Amino acid sequence: MASKLFDRLRRTIFKEGAQSSETNGTDDFPESSELEDDTDCVSARLSGTLCFEGDGVLESEDTGDASGPDSDSDFFGESLDNACSSTDASPMGPSPKSSNMITRQLQENWRSSRTRSVPEKLIFEVTDASVVHETNSKYVLYTIHVIHSGMFDKTPAVITRRYTEFERLHSRLRRHHGDDMEGVYLPRKKLRKNFVAETIAKRSRAFEQYLSHLYSLPELRTTPTFLEFFYLGDLRAGQMLMRVGRYEESLGSFLNALRLQEKLGCHQLLHQNHFQRVHWFFTLSALVSCFQDLEQLSEAQEHCDRALQDLAPSQEAFQQHQLHPLLIPLLQSNVRLSWKISKDKRRWEALLQEIQDQGIDIGNQPNLKELLIKESIEDSEGAGRAKSKCEDTL
Template sequence: MASKLLDRFRRTLFKEGDLPADGNGDGTDDFPESSELEDDTDYVSAKLGGTLCFEGDAVLDSEDAGEASGPDSDSDFFGESLDNPCSSTDISPTSPTLKGSNMLTRQLQESWRSLRPRCVSEKVIFEVTDASVVQEGSSKYVLYTLHVIHSGTFDKTPAIITRRYTDFERLHGRLRRCYGDGMEGVHFPRKKLRRNFAAETIAKRSRAFEQYLSHLHSLPELRVAPTFLEFFYLGDLRAGQMLLRVGRYQEAVGVLLNALRLQEKLGCQQVLQHLPLQKAHWFFTLASLVSCFQDLERPNEAQEHCDRALQDLAPSPEALKQQPPPPLLVPLLQANVRLSWKISKDKRRWEALLQDIQELGVDLGSQPNLKECLVKENLRDSEGDTKSKSKGEDT
């Protein structure tokens, strides 16, 4: 697989007729990453059955030691870009490889849809589709774009995240603290003193991150770990809340829909009863989409997401008598009644539930509306962090 991708990469860089002749010793010098990438892929894949390791990175350990970098950099040597012309974002040599990989994935998905046995179940694939070098003042890092897709079908709506090395490193540290036994056999790709922005390093790390996330997702305990799930979607939720607060509803819709896709693909719906925090995040996502679509005058989409939230959130009459209604229940019911009336849809079920709540002594007129509930919500993570970040800072 790696050799095919590298061959596609070489043909992208060199037009027909300009490719180095086969057997030419110079070809190995022009593409030093070739043997390293193949060896690294084989080694990582072989380890997926047990210990996950990225020892293929040791190829570069012989590089001269450089000056230590600041704490917010992916590189241990700030001057790396000066002697490495491949580190420029505009001419990043990883892009052709990643585009080729994306094309190959689509072809495989189409083939699977037509040929796979019906008993083959879908699984989640994590694919790095782009990696670009970002310079922010004295800090320099690589930003990786990952697509989260379902295999087994042609996934037309992949969810997308952008993360940097330090984000993966933070995830690894949190998982080790909370799930020490499950993380015992998982090793993380380490930083280097030099060549952090070299094409072969970025390519190997891209593949390493794909393998890392796939391995975590293959472990039953870690697949449903709140820390693992929040790594994907919580940044989008915080960004969506910020956009909702300032009235930028169209932008918020895009961010929140991506967060919803991420939660769906990672199977958050199946673990809501066991993970209260993820349950709160799920309903916050749906309710925020309802609020945004309302303000954008898109009542059909607003009512669709409202109805979806209430199907899981609305308690039975017996449960309603035993405990107070969830915070978002009343504003969602009131919104759904108005939306259903506007689009001529049956609203009697939700009116009856509102009546039941009122008979329990709840003053419906004094309840905050949906948007007021959402902008005041504290979106904390599994470690209690409620610090809100913009999307750019979080990724």
């Protein structure tokens, strides 16, 4: 749409310039190459939210032109075209008639979009790319927001990843899901100019499209390898912080891990995927423990209740004493928390009493924090598919 508008403006200006040159004997019309350059300028001005930090980004041979167009993602193609049509960055602003037409079209599109249901999907947007200098290495760290589309997302989740982590993900997916990875490509490494702003911007857009492509394939978006790429780092970081008593910092990691698992639909895979089940209950239990230590009792009870809704055993599992190790500590925590905040605790008290009547010593169980600190958070690639400690039966 933007290119058509520029072509129309170019032809109109050319006619006016030709008439002016015939009457005045001079040609003041700019060369077409200048218009093309200005079109590029419009694209650059309409760039996304990506920003660059770090001295390494300034290593471009021409720092004035290093940034380049900033957003060529397929998700925003149509909106960028509309934005280009109404921008005032062109050599000559659009006529009032064309501006009114564009405004009317936008209003009609907005009204129609409100009447039809917008399918919900995930958007992966690189919002920052920072050059990190370490003792013996230098790399670019990409910050990626994971956002629900089709609605206002109040709780976007964030990950930070470097190229080698994307490369590891790609390698694992190709090794275990080679047939499904046909046509999925990762941007290649470059021998030079890896820290130039233009390279970083292009690679950022490529990472967005790469993750979007993977997520669009049902066979890949539910695999443990793909899911763990997003949240497993937060779980491990949160556990390390919890071990040294830094509960407020660990709380942030666990909350981000929970948001990521929710957006990726991990809670819908509890009965299909062993590791998703382990990681989901670990996340909820860790949040209970952190909120308790920070004296945020209502939040602790809310997450405790959420975990117990899925952990409550079936009658058959109950009779065979096949109880999840986190069940009793969570029940005990929920009863205490519910009593403190004056919430109904009779359901969980009854279940706890029923477990005790089955001959299980509920008083000789490790508490919730002890279980979480000792737990080894394995991924689907490690431990030879061995069961987690939190999946052993009592």
